[in-house]
């Protein structure tokens with residue numbers, strides 16, 4: 001190990017661009033308001049609770065690779081349990097001062113942290129540099145694919161500068177030596193209840209959680225008079241609220257499909273279309289009224305929503321415009337994608353239950 005005084009590891013380009021994009025899709029279509037101001041998070045238990053368990057499948061091999069790498073580097077093979085896995089984004093105004101990650105009585109079980117950067121400073125957001133108080137590296141400028149691993153104790157006191165623009169996204173994991181804090185055991189029991197004993201017919205349509213999990217206001221204490229529903233806000237910044245019609249069972253369903261379209265279309269380099277060249281489908285009068293009623297109810301502070309969720313690239317005069325034909329194709333592709341993952345999770349669950357551990361069954365040599 002390089003530095004015993006400050007045990008840490010920084011690896012560039014550990015995750016591929018495609019892995020980052022897939023996790024971005026999952027987060028942007030599933031997040032809830034987070035645990036700190038201007039922070040949003042997607043936890044595995046939330047994915048399970050919203051009938052989106054299958055969306056954890058892309059996380060499983062990444063999580064496993066991170067754990068193996070961390071155990072190897074810090075010399076604690078087979079000693080660690082994942083205590084928490086989450087996709088976490090910080091928007092304009094979010095920051096955190098000097099701290100260590102086990103600095104609260106209820107966080108004492110945390111032994112290590114792994115932070116994977118899923119998008120890039122200067123391109124997707126501004127600000128948000130990571131600093132260690134002592135030792136090398138001192139400062140990390142987050143770039144998509146990079147990973148930072150460090151001990152959760154006071155040998156690695158760190159801070160994150162305020163985000164000044166855009167949305168900074170990470171996959172963050174904490175690890176513990178204490179088996180009673182193994183999140184896998186808790187998650188497997190949630191999966192089992194959800195996927196095995198469900199009385200409702202099998203479906204990939206997400207089910208939104210309670211409204212307060214999606215309600216953002218600058219002052220969390222204020223009531224629902226100001227602020228916005230983050231699902232509506234995310235659709236709004238993509239121009240997608242004009243597309244809502246009978247195709248979508250609920251707002252989360254629309255958000256997943258629209259973000260899926262954004263993910264796949266940008267991979268094909270055909271997503272950014274100059275203003276004026278796209279065909280937008282006109283809604284019927286009654287559909288338009290319904291959307292507008294919902295919008296006024298759920299997007300009370302449009303300006304704030306745009307400040308929080310507009311990406312930097314959106315502002316560069318290049319607007320995201322929808323091509324209706326591609327969009328209809330994306331609806332079908334999203335369904336295929338979801339069912340494929342659903343099948344995978346169903347076939348993995350028996351192995352997970354037997355081992356009480358979430359792992360990549362398909363690549364497992366024991367089979």
Ligand SMILES: O=C(O)CCC(=O)C(=O)O
Pocket residue numbers: 096101115130158159160170
């Ligand atoms: O996102 C980061 O770079 C680190 C965040 C952090 O320090 C924390 O969540 O404790």
Ligand SMILES: [Fe+2]
Pocket residue numbers: 099100101158
């Ligand atoms: Fe931290």
